[in-house]
Amino acid sequence: MKIFTRGEEITYKLDELYEKHGYRRFKMNKFEEYAFYIEHKNFLKSENVISFGDLDGKLMALKPDITLSIAKNADTEKASRVYYNENVYRSANGMREYKEIPQVGLEFIGDIDIYAECETILLAARSMAMLGGRYTLDLSHMGFVGAMLSSHKLSEKTHAAVLEALGQKDGGEIYRLCVDDGSDEDSARRVASLAEIQGSFIGAYEKARALCTCEQAEKALDELATVYNFLKSADAADCVNLDLSIVNDMNYYNGIVFQGYLENVPRNVLSGGRYDNLLLKLGKSGGACGFSVYIDLIELYRSSVAPHTCDVALIYGDGDDICAVEKLADSYRASGNSVVVTKNECDVSAAKKIKFIGTGAEK
């Protein structure tokens, strides 16, 4: 029987889930031109990219991200469903070193509609449920947040600072930034209250609805409600929250954005959203939405640290005939067991431990 690591097991299950929904695996080259990433560095989780000179002198980079490459290569005239299971290369969590990070995810790109968006978010919810344990899938909408801010005519700098403070649920700082930039106290308070909108979908949705001041914001909330009702009818809405502190770069993301959290994993293990603006920047029409699952975090926080396990540990000593030891090990393997041959029985945890004596074995 093949023994999977926790990450491999999850990856296998997710691949199967996506294929069942008609997504095709997107296999890609590990390299891309460095300039492509520099042009779209704000889309990346980390600006640090491993670069190297190609044989013709062109500056290349090891892929720090999959979505950019898929979007670049997609034929957006039709709707394409793709999933990926690849490694990316970048610094992780503010560390000063590069990591090889396994990622699984999917993208629905091209001529897409509200069904495509609902299906993507449903698959995000089903992916979270597959990871095991308690989870939440938190939704937000960049269109709603954008509409709430646009009525304030904030400077570009303040706008960015407000989004950063919203990401930290720092209502006090949002209020200060808005007032310093000329907003009246009431409107500043209204923007600051975005930081408080969180929790199970229905309750939080009502609070957001009460803040609506324009048609664009109402349209965004209607879209969120459609997605939630879709998830509910598919029995996938139990762990779905609305949390307006989830913010992504508005230059790329224009609609619903979402993140998935697992209990006892300190960071989000899933992240995604609607990113039509990226396609626009790439000179393409159409829409796109998708998400990534961070397999590395799940392996790090959800894998046991149990010692190496096998069916049989065959323990030999100094002076034993190693050819006879191997012959005996092979006889156990022939009957379907996994066998580790070792001098130190503490090295492995085995269902059965067998001591080698002379040419035979003692159980």
Add this chain to the structure above:
Amino acid sequence: MKDILSIALPKGRLGDQAYKLFADIGLDCPSLIEPGRKLIFENKENGVRFFWAKPSDVAIYVENGAADIGVVGLDILLEQKPDVFNLCDLGIGKCRVAVAAKRGFCDNPDRSLKVATKFVNITKDYYASRGRNIEVVKLSGSIELAPILDMTDVIVDIVETGETLRENDLEVVSDIMPISAHLIANKSSFRFKADRIGELKQRFDERK
């Protein structure tokens, strides 16, 4: 029994003040203030677990989920930019980050300004916003020594009363920002312990 809420407090005077705030809203843990070498303190009745951490490490414990919430100075939040929720200003540990120099110092714009500090990011952001070139010397403590020994022109440091500066013939040249202690939360814990953390934040807000 309640879920345990794990709380990281900064060692020192600020931590003592912060613990008092928690005790005042009913989340006391008497063993925390007993002398001894224990590192972690729990009160199962209240469902809380406290531990003391180096002030600059509190946000790291919270960001990595070892603590659900923590108390940390705004200076550390701005310097480290941890990926956490900054829930509220607790109104304790009030002081300021300021630029200080030897009494009578006059900036010479002909060359880069030499600045000693432990807040490298805050310092760079501040001078970048003023368009002033600087050379930063990162120190971990006794920052005041740098201008006294002519290693740097100025320092960027926390100033509370200004007494240490005065005793060493230094003075504040300009204030950068007021700071105080903030309540922070891990982004994942916040979602799974939303009721407890939300209630806690509300009670702190009501005390203001």
